[in-house]
Amino acid sequence: MNNDTILKTTTRIIVPFILMFSLYVLAHGEISPGGGFQGGVIFAAGLILYAMVFGIEKFYKIISKRMVIFLTALGVSVYTGVGFITMLNGGKFLEYAKLPGLDMKSGNSMGLLFIETGVFITVFSVMILLFIEVAKKYDN
Amino acid sequence: MTILIDIMFLTFLILAAFLSIHFKNLLNSVIVLGAYSLYVAVLWTTLNAIDVAFTEAAVGAGISTVLFLAVFTKVEYEDKSLVRKDRKILALGILFFLGYLLILGVTDMPNFGDPNWVTNTYLIPDFIARAKTETGADNIVTAVLGSYRGFDTNGETAVIFIAGLCTYLILNRGES
Numbered sequence: 001m002n003n004d005t006i007l008k009t010t011t012r013i014i015v016p017f018i019l020m021f022s023l024y025v026l027a028h029g030e031i032s033p034g035g036g037f038q039g040g041v042i043f044a045a046g047l048i049l050y051a052m053v054f055g056i057e058k059f060y061k062i063i064s065k066r067m068v069i070f071l072t073a074l075g076v077s078v079y080t081g082v083g084f085i086t087m088l089n090g091g092k093f094l095e096y097a098k099l100p101g102l103d104m105k106s107g108n109s110m111g112l113l114f115i116e117t118g119v120f121i122t123v124f125s126v127m128i129l130l131f132i133e134v135a136k137k138y139d140n
Numbered sequence: 141m142t143i144l145i146d147i148m149f150l151t152f153l154i155l156a157a158f159l160s161i162h163f164k165n166l167l168n169s170v171i172v173l174g175a176y177s178l179y180v181a182v183l184w185t186t187l188n189a190i191d192v193a194f195t196e197a198a199v200g201a202g203i204s205t206v207l208f209l210a211v212f213t214k215v216e217y218e219d220k221s222l223v224r225k226d227r228k229i230l231a232l233g234i235l236f237f238l239g240y241l242l243i244l245g246v247t248d249m250p251n252f253g254d255p256n257w258v259t260n261t262y263l264i265p266d267f268i269a270r271a272k273t274e275t276g277a278d279n280i281v282t283a284v285l286g287s288y289r290g291f292d293t294n295g296e297t298a299v300i301f302i303a304g305l306c307t308y309l310i311l312n313r314g315e316s
Contacts, residue, residue: 025194030277033190035285041198048206069308076301079294094290108276112286119297126304127203133311134210 011053018046026120030112036119043120044127056135065132068125075122082114146186153179166217170208177201191281 022042029035051059083094091098096111156176160169177200184193250257271283285293 029282030279032279033194033281035191035279035282038191038194038198041195041203045198045202045206048203052206069305072301072304076297079297083290083294094294096287105276108274108287112275112277112282115286115290115293116282119293122297122301122304126300129304129308130207131210133308134207134214 007053011049015046015050019043022046026116029116036116037123040120040123041127044124047128048131068129071121071125072129075118078121079115079118082111142186149179149183167212170205174201174205
C-alpha cells in the first residue's frame with residue numbers, strides 16, 4: 001500500500017474536504033441534521049484515512065499521542081466547564097442564557113455550539129486513540 | 141412505492157446479516173457488516189430519522205469497519221476452527237422460540253406514523269411547539285439533546301471519554 005500513487009493522490013485531495021465537512025456538520029448541527037457526535041466521527045474518519053494511507057509515523061507528526069489523550073479529557077472539560085460557568089454567573093447547571101456577555105437568544109445558540117464542540121473534541125480524539133492503539137501493535 | 145423500497149432494503153438487510161454469519165473468512169464478514177450498516181442507515185432515512193442515519197453511516201459503516209480491519213492486521217482472520225460440521229437441534233429450537241417471542245412483541249407495536257399513539261401525543265407536540273422559541277435551534281433533535289437533556293449528553297460524553305481511557309489502559313497494561 002505504501003507506494004500506491006493513485007491512493008496517495010486521492011487521499012491528499014479528499015481528506016481536507018472530509019475534515020471541512022465534519023466542521024460543517026458540527027457548526028450546522030443546530031439547523032440541519034448532525035452535531036458534535038457525527039461531526040467528530042467524520043473528523044476521526046478523515047484523519048484515520050490519512051493515517052492508513054501515509055503510515056502512522058507521518059500521522060504522529062500532525063498530532064502526537066499525548067495530545068490525543070489530552071484532547072479526550074479536554075472535550076469533557078469544555079462541556080462541564082460551560083455548565084460551571086453558567087453556575088458561577090448565577091444560573092443553573094448548563095443554563096445557557098446565563099453565559100457571560102450573552103442574552104437569552106444568543107446565549108442558547110452559543111451554549112449549544114460550545115457543548116457540541118466539547119462532544120466533537122472528545123469523540124474524535126477517542127476514535128483516533130482506539131485506532132492508534134490497534135495500529136501500534138501492527139507497527140511493532 | 142415506499143413500501144417496495146422498504147421491502148427491498150429489509151431483504152438486503154436480512155441477506156447481509158445471514159452472509160456475515162455464513163462466511164468463513166472474517167474479512168468478508170466485516171465487509172458485509174459494513175453493507176448491513178449502510179442498509180440500516182437508508183432505512184433510518186426512510187423513517188425520517190436523519191440524525192440516527194448519519195450516526196449509523198459514520199460509525200457502523202465507517203469507523204467500526206476500519207477498526208475491525210485494523211484488528212485483522214494483528215490476528216488471523218481466516219480461522220479453520222470456525223467451520224462447524226454439526227447442527228444443533230436444541231440451538232435451532234431455542235432460536236425459533238426467541239423468534240416467536242420477538243414476533244409476539246411486534247404485534248404490540250403501533251402502526252407506522254400513528255399520530256394517536258402515546259409517544260406522539262404526550263411530550264413530542266410540546267417539544268415541537270417550544271423548541272424553536274426557547275432554544276433557537278431549528279433542529280429539534282439538537283435542541284432536545286443539547287438543551288432539554290443537556291445533563292444527559294454531558295454524561296454520555298463522559299462515558300465516551302471513560303470508555304476510550306479504559307481501552308487505552310487495557311491495551312497498555314504491563315507497560316510503564
